Amino acid sequence: MxxxxxxxxxxxxxxxxxxxxxxxxxxxxxxxxxxxxxxxxxxxxxxxxxxxxxxxxxxxxxxxxxxxxxxxxxxxxxxxxxxxxxxxxxxxxxxDISKRMEATVQFNRARGVHQVELMGDLVQALVEQGVEDEEISRKLGMEVEEVYRLKQITGIAELFKNQKYSKAWEMTEVEADV
CATH class of the missing domain: 3.90.1530.10 (Conserved hypothetical protein from pyrococcus furiosus pfu- 392566-001, ParB domain)
Structure with a gap:
C-alpha cells in the first residue's frame, strides 16, 4: 500500500x-x-x-x-x-548494503541515539563502498563537515585520497588604528 x-x-x-x-x-x-x-x-x-x-x-x-x-x-x-x-x-x-546502512543511521538519528566512534566506522564502510561524501551527508542527515570529522576519527588516510582541498590562506597586511 x-x-x-x-x-x-x-x-x-x-x-x-x-x-x-x-x-x-x-x-x-x-x-x-x-x-x-x-x-x-x-x-x-x-x-x-x-x-x-x-x-x-x-x-x-x-x-x-x-x-x-x-x-x-x-x-x-x-x-x-x-x-x-x-x-x-x-x-x-x-x-542493498549501502541503503540498509543508511537506513540504520536514519532510524537511530531520528531517535537521537548513536555513538560517534561507531558512526565513524559506518562512514568509513560507506566510503569504501564508493559512496560520495555529499551523498553520505544527505542520506545520514549530517553536514559534510561532520562526515569529514568522522572520516578523521577513523584515522585512515585512505578515506581522504580523493578529497579536494582548498588553497592555503594568504596573508594580507592590515593597518591598525592607533
Whole structure:
C-alpha cells in the first residue's frame, strides 16, 4: 500500500509484518548505537506492558538465508535473550548494503541515539563502498563537515585520497588604528 503526499508516494512496509522464527533473524555488524542496561530493562517492561508495537526492520540476505536487522536490534535482544521468544515480528525492506546502512543511521538519528566512534566506522564502510561524501551527508542527515570529522576519527588516510582541498590562506597586511 502507498499513501500520496505532497513530496511523493510513501510506501507502507509497516503494513506487511511477518512473524518469523527468531533464529532466522541476525544482527547487522555496523549498528552504531548502544543502550544502557537500565534502558534495556525499561524496553522489556514496555514490551510486557504495552505489547510489541514496532516490528524489527530487516532485509533478507540470501547468502546467509537470514533476515539481517536494519532497525530494532534491541527489541530483538529483548525478545530473544530476555523473553526467550521463539518468534518475532519483522518487516522486510528491499535494500542493498549501502541503503540498509543508511537506513540504520536514519532510524537511530531520528531517535537521537548513536555513538560517534561507531558512526565513524559506518562512514568509513560507506566510503569504501564508493559512496560520495555529499551523498553520505544527505542520506545520514549530517553536514559534510561532520562526515569529514568522522572520516578523521577513523584515522585512515585512505578515506581522504580523493578529497579536494582548498588553497592555503594568504596573508594580507592590515593597518591598525592607533
Amino acid at each position: 502507498i499513501i500520496k503526499s505532497k513530496k511523493g508516494d510513501i510506501k507502507l512496509p509497516c503494513l506487511d509484518v511477518r512473524i518469523v522464527d527468531i533464529n532466522d533473524v541476525k544482527a547487522n555488524n555496523y549498528n552504531p548505537n548502544e543502550v544502557p542496561k537500565n534502558n534495556m530493562e525499561l524496553l522489556e517492561e514496555s514490551i510486557l506492558s504495552n505489547g510489541f508495537c514496532f516490528a524489527v526492520v530487516t532485509v533478507f540476505d540470501p547468502d546467509l538465508d537470514k533476515f539481517i536487522i536494519v532497525d530494532g536490534f534491541h527489541r530483538y535482544v529483548i525478545f530473544k535473550e530476555y523473553l526467550k521468544a521463539e518468534q518475532i515480528p519483522i518487516i522486510v525492506l528491499d535494500h
